[in-house]
Amino acid sequence: MISECRSGGRGTHATLHNEDEIKRLGLTIGDTVVVSRAGDVIPQITKVLTELRTGREKMFAMPKRCPVDGSRVVKEGAIARCSNPRCGARNRELLYHFVSRAAFDIRGLGPKIIDRFLDEGLMTDAPDIFALPAGDIAALERFGEKSAENLVREIGGKKNITLPRFLYALGILHVGEETARVLARAIEKARRAHAPLDVLAWGEKLNAADLETLPDVGPVVSRSITGYFKERRNRDLLKKFDRAGITFISSAHEGKKLAGKIFVFTGGLSSLEREEAKERVRAHGGEVSESVSKKNSYVVAGGEPGSKLEQAKKLDVPIIDEEEFLKLIK
Ligand SMILES: [Zn+2]
Incomplete structure (x- = not known):
């Protein structure tokens, strides 16, 4: 959901309380609605503009399985909740x-x-x-x-990460920092790993015997890792990380100030040439891209910025001005 507000606020979420509220409003998927905010709280849907319906709206049905852990959803009065108490x-x-x-x-x-x-x-x-x-x-x-x-x-600024850190972050049972480093080396030996889909491709072909040839990986750890990739929810998670724009950077740059940060420049800078700015970024371990995408860490907007600025706003890429940029490369 995208909402634009008369007071200038912009958001994508609004509360709907429960299923009864959806019925009361007669809300269907694809509807145009009136959203209002009372005080400093999450906005609420207050009205459905039925006259704006196109005929392509769909009826809403409460999911039968929990989106977090796949457990059955149970109803208690108007409230639907996950049946797993540990969820x-x-x-x-x-x-x-x-x-x-x-x-x-x-x-x-x-x-x-x-x-x-x-x-x-x-x-x-x-x-x-x-x-x-x-x-x-x-x-x-x-x-x-x-x-x-x-x-x-x-x-x-954290979308670009080293492969060992990413693997550790997944929270696979028995995979600590050291095992994550061992796994990262194994993945990089097998294929070029740019993004989470590469990890997924590696994990899907994984067999326990190969894993157990790795240092410090015994049967228990190996079972945990192969088990992770067998679960559909985890494979979907890796795909979602990929869509979110997570990319892997070389560990060689780790520790450098702008390691893993990707910059896009638009408009003129007043205190230094564009080329010089790019060089400064690279010297600090960062990268420069010519086009705006979700993978970018920052769009540096100088004087009279071009269409890249609009794109950055659309994609929610952080925008910084020259002054902020200079602070980063100091
Ligand atoms: Zn659940």
Whole structure:
């Protein structure tokens, strides 16, 4: 859902409370709706504009399986909930692990904030982190626009990661930092690993005997790893990471200030030439791209920026000005 607000706010989420509320409103999928926000809370759908229907709307049906763990959904009055009492808890733990220092290292996204985002329905799994719109975060109570933007910018800057860190972040049982490094070397030996789909392709062909030839990988660890890739939910997760724009960077650049960051320039800079700016980025371990995509960390907008700026806004790529750029390359 995309909402544009008269007061200038923009978001993609609104609450609907429960199934009865959907029935009461007569809401179908594809409808145009009126959304309003009372105070500093998540916006609510208040009206369906039936006159704008095109005939392609679909009836809504409550899912029978939980989107988090695939357990059966049960109804208690108007509320539908997952039948697994442990549901959510394991997911939460996995997310805390995912953003931790040795994994994706997203400092602004601690357990408390993860809890809130889960509870407010802003995300359900780790790939969702990379699609959090600043507008939705800013709509949460005690979350200012500035801190929402900072968080989205920080997350955008973490999309490029080394393969060992990514594998560790997945939270595969028995795969600690060291085993993740061993696995990364095995994957890189077998194929060029650019993005999560390469990990998936490797994992799908995996057999336990090959794994057990790796240092420190015994039958228990090997079973855990092959088991991970056998589960459909995990394979879907890897595809979703790929769509979110996660890419792998060489460990050689790790530690450098702009390692893994991809920059796009648009418009003129006043204090240095474009070529010089690009060189400075590369010197700090970063990369420069000519076109805007979700994989970019920053679009640097100088004077009279071109269409790339509009694209960056559409794709939610963080936009910085010359001053902020200079701070990054200092
Ligand atoms: Zn569940």
